[in-house]
Every structure is written in structure tokens, then in C-alpha cells.
Amino acid sequence: MGYDFGEIESKWQKYWAENKVFKAEIDTEKPKYYVLDMFPYPSGAGLHVGHPLGYIASDIYSRYKRHKGFNVLHPMGYDAYGLPAEQYAIQTGTHPEETTEKNIKRYRKQLDQIGFSFDWDREVRTSDPKYYKWTQWTFIQLFNSWYNKDTNKAESLDNLVEKFEKTGSKGINAAYNEHEDFTSEQWKKFTEYEQQNILMNYRLAYLKDTVVNWCPALGTVLANDEVKDGLSERGGHPVERKLMKQWLLRITAYSQRLLDGLDDIDWSEALKESQRNWIGRSEGASIDFKIKNHNEKLEVFTTRPDTIFGATFMVIAPEHELMDQLITPERKQEVEEYVSWAKNRSERERMTEVKKVTGVFTGSYAINPISGQDIPIWTADYVLAGYGTGAIMAVPGHDSRDFAFARHFELPIIQVVVANGEEPGNVSEWDDSYDGKEGAMINSGFINGMQVKQAIAAVIKEVEEKGIGYGTINYRLRDAIFSRQRYWGEPFPIYYKDGMPYALDESELPLKLPAVDKYLPTEDGKPPLARAENWTTKEGYPLETNTMPGFAGSSAYYLRYMDPLNDTEYFSKEANNYWKDVDLYVGGDEHAAGHLIYSRFWNKFLFDLGLVCEEEPFKKLINQGKIQGRSNFVYRIQGTNKFVSHSLRKEYDTQALHVDINLVHNDVLDLEAFKNWLPEYKDAEFILEDGKYVCGYEVEKMSKSKHNVQNPDNLIEKYGADTLRVYEMFLGPLEQDKPWDTNGIEGVFRFLRKFWRLFFDEDDNLIVTDDKPADEELKTLHKTIKKVDSDILRFSFNTGVSAYMICVNELSELKCHKRSILEPLTILLSPYAPHICEEIWQKLGYAESISTASYPIHNEDYLSENSFEYPVSFNGKMRFKIKLPVDMPKAEIEKAVVEAEEAQKWLDGKTIRKIIVVPNRIVNLVVG
RNA sequence: GCUCGAGUGGUGGAAUUGGUAGACACGUUGGACUUAAAAUCCAAUGACCAUUGCGGUCGUGCGGGUUCAAGUCCCGCCUCGAGUACCA
CATH class of the missing domain: 3.40.50.620 (HUPs)
Known part of the structure; x- marks a missing residue:
């Protein structure tokens, strides 16, 4: 019978389950x-x-x-x-x-x-x-918490209310949406509704009108990470921007801690980097610009306050809240047309037309607070409402987007930074702005001559002293939209009283998902939960009809x-x-x-x-990397039912068609199976090479339509789970993407059978002996323990597999059937191939699962040698090897090498200029 | 555009600190066993040149450099993949 993986694997899977072998319990x-x-x-x-x-x-x-x-x-x-x-x-x-x-x-x-x-x-x-x-319980906690920036942590809303009652809003340093000043007296006089409205600004889970990624086809909003290129990640449907009342989680309060925490965890740099980008911290300044003939001011965020003397215009987002006040009557029509055009553009259009410069002048002017110059205020959709304050000071000389805008609308450009080692240039001849952060200031009043870094600090100090700005940090991270207009998700533990949301009492949890007649929105556009009957609290208050998003659970x-x-x-x-x-x-x-x-x-x-x-x-x-599919192709001659083999396809006008990979073995097509695959191929004819039909192949995504999906069930049936496990590891480094290619699985299957044969003869008799192991056998075992152990610790599973293979090859060669060698090897292999190792372990006479056995420890003594075979190089090229004692002094090694017979040919007629001896590593002779 | 990662035989990949490039496996070719097949075993297998034998030259995406010695380090480039996208 030999290695009967089918029986062995179901036996042990049953054993593990019945005996709860892997049950974990607290054990101090x-x-x-x-x-x-x-x-x-x-x-x-x-x-x-x-x-x-x-x-x-x-x-x-x-x-x-x-x-x-x-x-x-x-x-x-x-x-x-x-x-x-x-x-x-x-x-x-x-x-x-x-x-x-x-x-x-x-x-x-x-x-x-x-x-x-x-x-x-x-x-x-x-x-x-x-x-x-x-x-739901956690959501209630978020709802009942606020973020205290002084203690730098989330705290109970009760203690915020207490502060409001004692001292009003003064001195509270919180993460909030909007801030309003009030005294404790005013607070106490507010109605409950007014108080709740204020608290909503502070909650870590809060309700707010928000511009969301609305996907009409899916009938729901999507998080930013669920949208790719303006299309929904699932389904690829268009996504629009829409204003909706939504639950949000105040993740932005944690921006800095999320960033700092990355330094202490062992994740790949790539992953940390993408989190850093997502959080998007930038240091800069917030500066107020007065509007000419107006009481309002425009607040901007800039990372380059040093370039303020070069700010020749301002740009606000089309959605900016001061827009209406800034439009002058004579510009009204043009600006309003632009704003409505910009607001109605889909995300997708915005993205595909990034390079197109659009914008209009609002008619108003601002006053540069440092230079005192009047500068025009424009609106353009390259300024985003959602980042910073939705308004910028444009410095066309030193920001490429502002530069493109200024060139397009013929706005003035001033150079205020000169790169170190360069002379001031003629801006009208520039092809692009100088965005570098190295250089000296010019045309910049009191900061002239300073280096950029110094100038940034000086400008921040100046605006702080004048009370028109401050140094600050901005994050790209947005609060997480937490509402979905879907059925299949967690219901919010929230009800509404007079339109104001309140949390359910914890004793009401879980709030179970109700039955609905259909899983669609209602006729008037409410989410599916609005279809549920009696979707109210006991007291009759309506419950929230949105559900939570995928990332909640x-x-x-x-x-x-x-x-x-x-x-x-x-x-x-x-x-x-x-x-x-x-x-x-x-x-x-x-x-x-x-x-x-x-x-x-x-x-x-x-x-x-x-x-x-x-x-x-x-x-x-x-x-772990993704496993890509490996597709096979057949080549049909255009307009016929004739197929030509891969290397002959160039001689014909062919069309490549995906063929089911199960009909192909080592890229050779099974012709009969192919004819039976689809009715249209029943009468297919073939042009063969060397009597075979060879298919082409390509690595691409695994998908049904490409007929390249490998499902593990078939492989387990054919080779067993242990082979599948070992093979998936053998494929390559865990973290790397790699194509799935079944061709190599035979090698792993052979290895496991070879391993099996160290224990059993052809008639399934155990042939393990208690003989004393030879030095060579001990050496093989112990170098394998050492290698496998260190490979597991660095998650290098593929090289571990090859170490097992080398070990089994060597022991087979030595005809080793000794218990003292094979037992530790069985434990060593059992994490990779647990079923076969359990079976062998039992046959070796153990009653308990191998998973309880302790891991073998390698002994360096068995690995030590008394001689080392030195590779000898001449001018860096390896020419021959020579075996010498490991403790031989350098001088004697040199002598032995120079005198060696094989060396003479390379030394003939040449001078030895230098000899490098690295003990137990290499000898290199420089000759010439 | 920016950020990160990767380029090694026909294929997947190995080389952990700069020290024998190609481990291990697949595939291919030849052979043994067999009536035959499967299974198993043995041998060869980077390219090119030479071949009677010994051998030799080149070779880790490309071009330079450092070094006794570079797949590995440095500089400049090319290609591919992933993420991101007007983030002020």
C-alpha cells in the first residue's frame, strides 16, 4: 500500500478534532x-x-x-x-x-x-x-466618548459635560467638528436639544452632513479605501459625491498616535509607508488673509510659509463656505456656473482630467498679511474642500500646480527662493516652478538671505506675534464614514428622539437585525431597514436604519x-x-x-x-504574496476549427484562447479531453509538433473566465494535504507574489514518499532499528535541525523545505533507518506535514500526538569538521579546491596552496603579488 | 508625477555578515528495470568555444565605480510590479 495519504489524513483530522488537541486555554x-x-x-x-x-x-x-x-x-x-x-x-x-x-x-x-x-x-x-x-457595545462607548488633547486620550463624555457645567467651553482642548464659546451659565440654560447638538461635535462616533462616495448601483456609500479610480472596488460601478447625514468615527483624533505607533511594530517597511502616506502628516502654518473691503478672512494652510512673499493670488475650493460672500455682482454668473459645474463633476472625471487647468476669478481681493499686497482670489477645483482649510495662498514660483495655474491665466509669478549655488532666474523663461526646499530667500522683505528652513521658522514666529497665524500640523487622514445604506450589517444601537440620536442602554444589546420583505431601499430612498416592521424602541422611538460597514466587525x-x-x-x-x-x-x-x-x-x-x-x-x-494564475492557451487558426501547436503558431493567422488548465499537463494538451470540454471543440483538428500539442502560457490573475483557477480540493485528492502544504511553502518566499504552477508538485510528493520509505519497506513493515548512529548521519540530522530552525525563525519556509529534501536524500543514500536519527527528523517535519508525521509517530510506538513532542535541538559538536575544503581563486576566479586542516595557520595555508600541484599552471611565469587567506572560507591569490 | 518593491538558467527559486553564482525542485535528454505502462533508480543539463582528453571564455536588467574579491556596497540609467494621485 505504501504512503496512503487519504486514509492517514482523514484519520488524524478526526483525531485532532475529537481530542481537541489544539484547544488553547490560559496556562500561566x-x-x-x-x-x-x-x-x-x-x-x-x-x-x-x-x-x-x-x-x-x-x-x-x-x-x-x-x-x-x-x-x-x-x-x-x-x-x-x-x-x-x-x-x-x-x-x-x-x-x-x-x-x-x-x-x-x-x-x-x-x-x-x-x-x-x-x-x-x-x-x-x-x-x-x-x-x-x-x-454595538463598542460603538456606544465611542458615542459616549470625546478626545481630550491635553491628556491625549479618549475620555468619557460625562466628564466633558461636567467641565461644561463648571467652566463652560473655556480651556477645553478637544478634537471636535465645530467650536462654539459658551459659559457654564449659558450651558445650563441650553435646552436638551441644544446641549445634545453641542455634544455631537465632540463624540468619537458622531452624526454629520458629509460629502460621501455614493455608489448608486450598490445603493450605498463607500469608504475611501473601497473606491478605486472613482469606481467601486466591488463591482466597478461609478461613484458620485453626495451630501448625506452619516455616522463618522473620529479616527483623526488619533492621527499622531497612529503614526508614532508604527515605529514600535515589526511590519514591512512598505506597509508602514503606506500607512504613513494614508495618515499624511505635514508640518506647516495656518495663516489668516484679510479680505479687502470685507470683515471675513481666509485661513490657509501652507507647508511653505517661507514663500509668502511669492504668494500672488489665492485659490479657494468651489465648495468653500465663504464663496457666496466673495463673489462680486459682476462676476456672479460666471463664478456660479463654474462652481456648479465643478461640484457636479464625478470623481471619475475629476481624476481623469487632472492635468486640465480650470478656474475663475471671484472678483474679490485679499491682502497678503506680510507683504501688504492686494492679491486676487480665484476658485478652482485643484483646491480640495476636504484638505486643510479648502483655501490656499498660491505661490506660482515654487509650487508646480500654482505655476501651471498662473501660466494658464497669466497671473504674476515671483521668484522668492534661489537654489543654493544658483543665480536668480527670469521667471518668464521657466518651464516649471522650483519646488525644492533648499535655497536662499530673495524678494522677501525681512527674510531675505535666509535659508528656507530658517525662513519658515521666522515667518511662523512673525505671524504668531501678529496674531494672524500659528505653526501647525495637518493630516490627510479623514474621519471614517461609518454608515452604510445596506441590510447585511450590524444595526446601530441608536434611536432618535425629536430627531436627535441617543444610544440604547447596554442591556438592550444585541439589537438584532430585523426581518425585511425585500433587501432593497424603500421607494423614498431610505435604507432597507426602514422596511422592517416595528423598527422602534419599546417606547416607540424610531431606530437608526443605516447599518455598519464591513470594517466594524x-x-x-x-x-x-x-x-x-x-x-x-x-x-x-x-x-x-x-x-x-x-x-x-x-x-x-x-x-x-x-x-x-x-x-x-x-x-x-x-x-x-x-x-x-x-x-x-x-x-x-x-x-503573504498573492498567488497568480498560470493560464494556458491554444491557438485557433482564424475562421477554422483547427488548432496549431505553440511554436508553429507564427506560421498562421491565429487567435489565442484560454484553455482549462485541468486539460493540460506540463503544457501539453490532452486532445481527447479538450474535444470533450466544450461542444464547439468536438470536431477540433490539430497541427502538432513532435506528436504533441504544446500550449502557450501566461501569468495573470486567477479567475474563472481565464480557466486557470486551481482549487485545493482536486490537489488534495490527488496528492494529499501534506503535499499541498509543503508545496505551497516550497513555491517561493512567503511575502512574494508568485504564479501558481502545478508542475512542481510532483517533486514534493516524491519527497514525502521518499521520507516514508525511510521507515517502511515495500510491504509496510516498520524497518526502523535501534542501531547507534554514524557520525555522518548525525551530521546530516543536526545540520538540518539548525537550518530548518533558523529558517522558520526568519519565515523562510521555502528554504526550509529544501533542507528537508537534502536531509532525506542524504539519509536515503546512507540507507539510514535508525530511530535515533529518524525520530527527531519526524518532529522537525511535523509542522509542515503534520498528518504523515503523526502516523509515523504512532507507528514508532507513541500514544500521544506528535504535537506535544518537544523540538529537537541541534548540537554543534556533530557539525564540526577537522578539515575544510578551501576554494582557491586566482584574481578572484575559483580554479581548484584543496582540503586543509581547519586550525592550520595562515602562513602554512599560503605555503600549501602555492605548492599545490594544481596551482602551478596558474602561477607559471607569473609573480604572486598578494595572497589573501580567510580562514575556513577562501584563499585568493593575486598574480600578474 | 511621487513612494515602495523587484529584475539571477527553459521554469519556480537558492546564495543569512562582500568570499566557490545557480542549492533544492520542476522540465528536458539519455540509460537501467518492465512484455508494456506506471512507479522507482542512475547520469547529463547556464551560454558559448573546444572535444581525443585536459580544458577555456563569458555570465546575476544596462553603464560606470570601490575592493584581493561584488548577485550582494556606491553612482547613473532601463524595465516590470504594487500603492498613491491635484494633500497646498
């Missing part, structure tokens, strides 16, 4: 280790070979850590809310819960087949009321895994103090700007409340 005697995978959205298509890549790596690491004596928490669950199930519900009327349940079952079966060591007792599903109770699931069955609190203090944070998080980098930043924010908030003990949730994070 052991160090904890928390390994987390990004939980999947259970889609209808099931898993393809790309999904398990990260899961396999993290599973190997989890098993490795258990062997090393750690108490490992390795859970799995489902990100169960999502648009596809809801779209399906709209089309078919099937409740999303039903679809989701079905898909989860399929996922679970597929995951189980691969032999993961998850503790399934800790499974969470975001759509389970027992789970989303705590998502995924923002803190790692915390719930610590104590998933707790129904009195989110998770116990004890559980959190023990498991603390995620030691290793593995997942795709598509979550860089979404989930990973929201999670960090959510965790910091819970940290401020004193609920979690670590400020950063994910200590180390690895992004």
Missing part, C-alpha cells in the same frame, strides 16, 4: 504565543489555492511554537457580513444569513481538509448576535478570540492580560489602508478606556 505556567490569520469573507466560490498560503505558513509557525513549549492561541473565524451575500439576496430573495451559513460550511470543510491546528472552539462570526453585541475580532464565549463582557481582563496582543499576524496587503488602520485605531480607543493592556494590537505582521 507557559509563555503565550498568539498567531492570527486575517479571517476570510466566506464567498460563494470557495477557497482557491491562493487563500491557504498564509494559513499554511501561520499554521506551521503555530505548530512550531507548540513544539517549542509555548501556549499557542491560533483561532479562526469568518468575516461574515458583506456585499455579495446581500446582492444575491436582492436577486433571489434568499436571506443573506442562509447564503452565508452555506458558504461557511463549505469553507470549513475545505479548511479542515488542509489539516490546520485551529482551536475551533473559539470560532467567531461577525454576523452572529453574540458577537456583534460587542461591536473586523476591527477588534482578535480581542474577542481571547474570550469568545463571554456573554457578560467583551472579554475578561484575565484573558486580555494573558494573551495581550497578536504576536504574529499573517494576511494580504490589500488591507494596508483599511482594516489595519481601523483596527489600530479601535484598539487604541479600547486602550484609552483601560480595556486592553497593549496599545498596538499586532506586534509582527507578514503580508
Whole structure:
């Protein structure tokens, strides 16, 4: 029978499940280790070979850590809310819960087949009321908190109210939307409605009219990270800008902490960099510009206050709130036409027409507060309402966008910075502005001659003294829009009294998702929940009809895994103090700007409340690369049903067609299978090369339409889960994108069978002996332990696999069947190929799972040699090798090399100029 | 445009601190075993030149440089991939 993976794998999967081998419990005697995978959205298509890549790596690491004596928490669950199930519900009327349940079952079966060591007792599903109770609970906490910039943390709204009652709004340093001055007396006289309105400005979860990414096709708003190139990420539908009342989370209050936290965590530089970009910190100044003949002023943010003498005009966003006041009567029509045109442009148009310069003069002038010059105020859509103050001072000499604008509308350009080592230029001859931050100031009054850096500080000091500005920091990060006009998501624990939102009492949680007759918006455009009957509180107040977005449930699931069955609190203090944070998080980098930043924010908030003990949730994070598809092509001669083999295709006028990769082996097409594949190919004819039909190939995205989807089920049936696991690791570095190519899987399968044969003969008899191991065998074993161990620690799983292969090749060569060698090797391999190793372990006479065995430790003594084979180079080129004792002194090595027979040929007629000897490494002779 | 990452045989990839480039595997070719196939085993396999044998030259995207020694370090460029996009 030999290696019967099918039987072995189902046997051990059953054993692990029945005996709860991987159940994790708090054990203060052991160090904890928390390994987390990004939980999947259970889609209808099931898993393809790309999904398990990260899961396999993290599973190997989890098993490795258990062997090393750690108490490992390795859970799995489902990100169960999502648009596809809801779209399906709209089309078919099937409740999303039903679809989701079905898909989860399929996922679970597929995951189980691969032999993961998850503790399934800790499974969470975001759509389970027992789970989303705590998502809603966290929302209530956000609703009832404000951000105190003095203590630099979130605090209870009660203490803000207390301050208002005592001292009014004076001296409060908070993150807010709008600020209003009032005394404690005024506060007390406000109506409840007025008070609530003021508090809304401070809450960390707040309701506000917001310009949102509205996607009419999906009938919902989308977060910035759900929009790509002006189209929805899911479905590719157009997205518009629309003003809507929405819930937002005040993530911006945490901008600086989110930025600073990146320095303390072990994530890839690329990922940290994209978070830094997303947060987008820039240092600069806020400066007020007076408007001529007007009481209002324009506040601008600039990173280059040094260039203020070069500010020759101002530009405000078309949406700017002072627009109406700035338009002069004679300019009214033109400006209003422009503003309405700009506001109605879709995101997509705006993006594709970036280079087009548009704008109009408002008719008003501002006064440059430093130079005293009058400068015209324009409006243009290159200034965004959402960033800074929505108004800029334009410095065409030193900002390329302002430069393009000035050239287009013939506005004056002044040079105020001269690059170091250069002379002032003639701006009318410039092709572009000088945007560099190095140089000396000219044409700039009191800062003339200063270097840029110095000038920036001087201008900030000046505006601060004059009381017309201050040095400040701006962030690109926006508050997160938290409302979705969808059905399949968490209901908000919010009701409305006289139009004002209030949080439900915690005792009312979970607020369960109600039944609806249809999963569509109502006729008058309200979200689907508005269709639910009696969607009110007991007292009859209407409940919120929006639902929460996808990232709500995924923002803190790692915390719930610590104590998933707790129904009195989110998770116990004890559980959190023990498991603390995620030691290793593995997942795709598509979550860089979404989930990973929201999670960090959510965790910091819970940290401020004193609920979690670590400020950063994910200590180390690895992004597994994507597995790309490898498509095969056949070449049909135009207008015929004749197909020509790959290398002959140039001789004909052909059309390349995707062919199902299951009909192709090593790029050779199975002709009969191809004819039976689709009716249209039934009578296909072929032009062969060397009697074969060779297909072309290309690496591209894995997708059904390209017929290149590899589903793990087929491979497991053919080769087994252990082979699949080892092969996915062998494919290449974990973090790198790579094409999936089934061709190499045979090699891994051969390796496992070869490993099996070290233990069993052809009749399945155990042939392991208790003989004393030879030095050579010990050396093979111990160098493998050393290599595999160090490779796992640096997450280099692919090189680990090749170390096993070398080891098994060497032991096979040595005909080694010795227990003292093979037992440690079995433990060593078990994280990668757990089923086969369990089976062998049992056959070796052990009653307990191999997962409890402790990891072998390599002994350097077995690796030491008394001689080293030196590569000898002449002028850097390796010419021959010579074996010499490891402790031979340099001088003797030189002598031995120079006298060596092989050396004579290279020394003949030449002078030795230099000899470099690196002990136990290399010898290099410089001759000439 | 900006930021980050990557370019090594026919293919996936290895080379951890500058020290034998191409480990391991696939594929291909030849051979053994077999009635045959599968499985297994053995050998060859970067390119070019030479071939009777010994060999030799070139070679890690391109061009320079540092060094006894460069896939690895430095400078300049090219190509591909990812992210981002008027962020003042």
C-alpha cells in the first residue's frame, strides 16, 4: 500500500478534532504565543489555492511554537457580513444569513481538509448576535466618548459635560467638528436639544452632513479605501459625491498616535509607508488673509510659509463656505456656473482630467498679511474642500500646480527662493516652478538671505506675534464614514428622539437585525431597514436604519478570540492580560489602508478606556504574496476549427484562447479531453509538433473566465494535504507574489514518499532499528535541525523545505533507518506535514500526538569538521579546491596552496603579488 | 508625477555578515528495470568555444565605480510590479 495519504489524513483530522488537541486555554505556567490569520469573507466560490498560503505558513509557525513549549492561541473565524451575500439576496430573495451559513460550511470543510491546528472552539462570526453585541457595545462607548488633547486620550463624555457645567467651553482642548464659546451659565440654560447638538461635535462616533462616495448601483456609500479610480472596488460601478447625514468615527483624533505607533511594530517597511502616506502628516502654518473691503478672512494652510512673499493670488475650493460672500455682482454668473459645474463633476472625471487647468476669478481681493499686497482670489477645483482649510495662498514660483495655474491665466509669478549655488532666474523663461526646499530667500522683505528652513521658522514666529497665524500640523487622514445604506450589517444601537440620536442602554444589546420583505431601499430612498416592521424602541422611538460597514466587525475580532464565549463582557481582563496582543499576524496587503488602520485605531480607543493592556494590537505582521494564475492557451487558426501547436503558431493567422488548465499537463494538451470540454471543440483538428500539442502560457490573475483557477480540493485528492502544504511553502518566499504552477508538485510528493520509505519497506513493515548512529548521519540530522530552525525563525519556509529534501536524500543514500536519527527528523517535519508525521509517530510506538513532542535541538559538536575544503581563486576566479586542516595557520595555508600541484599552471611565469587567506572560507591569490 | 518593491538558467527559486553564482525542485535528454505502462533508480543539463582528453571564455536588467574579491556596497540609467494621485 505504501504512503496512503487519504486514509492517514482523514484519520488524524478526526483525531485532532475529537481530542481537541489544539484547544488553547490560559496556562500561566507557559509563555503565550498568539498567531492570527486575517479571517476570510466566506464567498460563494470557495477557497482557491491562493487563500491557504498564509494559513499554511501561520499554521506551521503555530505548530512550531507548540513544539517549542509555548501556549499557542491560533483561532479562526469568518468575516461574515458583506456585499455579495446581500446582492444575491436582492436577486433571489434568499436571506443573506442562509447564503452565508452555506458558504461557511463549505469553507470549513475545505479548511479542515488542509489539516490546520485551529482551536475551533473559539470560532467567531461577525454576523452572529453574540458577537456583534460587542461591536454595538463598542460603538456606544465611542458615542459616549470625546478626545481630550491635553491628556491625549479618549475620555468619557460625562466628564466633558461636567467641565461644561463648571467652566463652560473655556480651556477645553478637544478634537471636535465645530467650536462654539459658551459659559457654564449659558450651558445650563441650553435646552436638551441644544446641549445634545453641542455634544455631537465632540463624540468619537458622531452624526454629520458629509460629502460621501455614493455608489448608486450598490445603493450605498463607500469608504475611501473601497473606491478605486472613482469606481467601486466591488463591482466597478461609478461613484458620485453626495451630501448625506452619516455616522463618522473620529479616527483623526488619533492621527499622531497612529503614526508614532508604527515605529514600535515589526511590519514591512512598505506597509508602514503606506500607512504613513494614508495618515499624511505635514508640518506647516495656518495663516489668516484679510479680505479687502470685507470683515471675513481666509485661513490657509501652507507647508511653505517661507514663500509668502511669492504668494500672488489665492485659490479657494468651489465648495468653500465663504464663496457666496466673495463673489462680486459682476462676476456672479460666471463664478456660479463654474462652481456648479465643478461640484457636479464625478470623481471619475475629476481624476481623469487632472492635468486640465480650470478656474475663475471671484472678483474679490485679499491682502497678503506680510507683504501688504492686494492679491486676487480665484476658485478652482485643484483646491480640495476636504484638505486643510479648502483655501490656499498660491505661490506660482515654487509650487508646480500654482505655476501651471498662473501660466494658464497669466497671473504674476515671483521668484522668492534661489537654489543654493544658483543665480536668480527670469521667471518668464521657466518651464516649471522650483519646488525644492533648499535655497536662499530673495524678494522677501525681512527674510531675505535666509535659508528656507530658517525662513519658515521666522515667518511662523512673525505671524504668531501678529496674531494672524500659528505653526501647525495637518493630516490627510479623514474621519471614517461609518454608515452604510445596506441590510447585511450590524444595526446601530441608536434611536432618535425629536430627531436627535441617543444610544440604547447596554442591556438592550444585541439589537438584532430585523426581518425585511425585500433587501432593497424603500421607494423614498431610505435604507432597507426602514422596511422592517416595528423598527422602534419599546417606547416607540424610531431606530437608526443605516447599518455598519464591513470594517466594524473586523476591527477588534482578535480581542474577542481571547474570550469568545463571554456573554457578560467583551472579554475578561484575565484573558486580555494573558494573551495581550497578536504576536504574529499573517494576511494580504490589500488591507494596508483599511482594516489595519481601523483596527489600530479601535484598539487604541479600547486602550484609552483601560480595556486592553497593549496599545498596538499586532506586534509582527507578514503580508503573504498573492498567488497568480498560470493560464494556458491554444491557438485557433482564424475562421477554422483547427488548432496549431505553440511554436508553429507564427506560421498562421491565429487567435489565442484560454484553455482549462485541468486539460493540460506540463503544457501539453490532452486532445481527447479538450474535444470533450466544450461542444464547439468536438470536431477540433490539430497541427502538432513532435506528436504533441504544446500550449502557450501566461501569468495573470486567477479567475474563472481565464480557466486557470486551481482549487485545493482536486490537489488534495490527488496528492494529499501534506503535499499541498509543503508545496505551497516550497513555491517561493512567503511575502512574494508568485504564479501558481502545478508542475512542481510532483517533486514534493516524491519527497514525502521518499521520507516514508525511510521507515517502511515495500510491504509496510516498520524497518526502523535501534542501531547507534554514524557520525555522518548525525551530521546530516543536526545540520538540518539548525537550518530548518533558523529558517522558520526568519519565515523562510521555502528554504526550509529544501533542507528537508537534502536531509532525506542524504539519509536515503546512507540507507539510514535508525530511530535515533529518524525520530527527531519526524518532529522537525511535523509542522509542515503534520498528518504523515503523526502516523509515523504512532507507528514508532507513541500514544500521544506528535504535537506535544518537544523540538529537537541541534548540537554543534556533530557539525564540526577537522578539515575544510578551501576554494582557491586566482584574481578572484575559483580554479581548484584543496582540503586543509581547519586550525592550520595562515602562513602554512599560503605555503600549501602555492605548492599545490594544481596551482602551478596558474602561477607559471607569473609573480604572486598578494595572497589573501580567510580562514575556513577562501584563499585568493593575486598574480600578474 | 511621487513612494515602495523587484529584475539571477527553459521554469519556480537558492546564495543569512562582500568570499566557490545557480542549492533544492520542476522540465528536458539519455540509460537501467518492465512484455508494456506506471512507479522507482542512475547520469547529463547556464551560454558559448573546444572535444581525443585536459580544458577555456563569458555570465546575476544596462553603464560606470570601490575592493584581493561584488548577485550582494556606491553612482547613473532601463524595465516590470504594487500603492498613491491635484494633500497646498
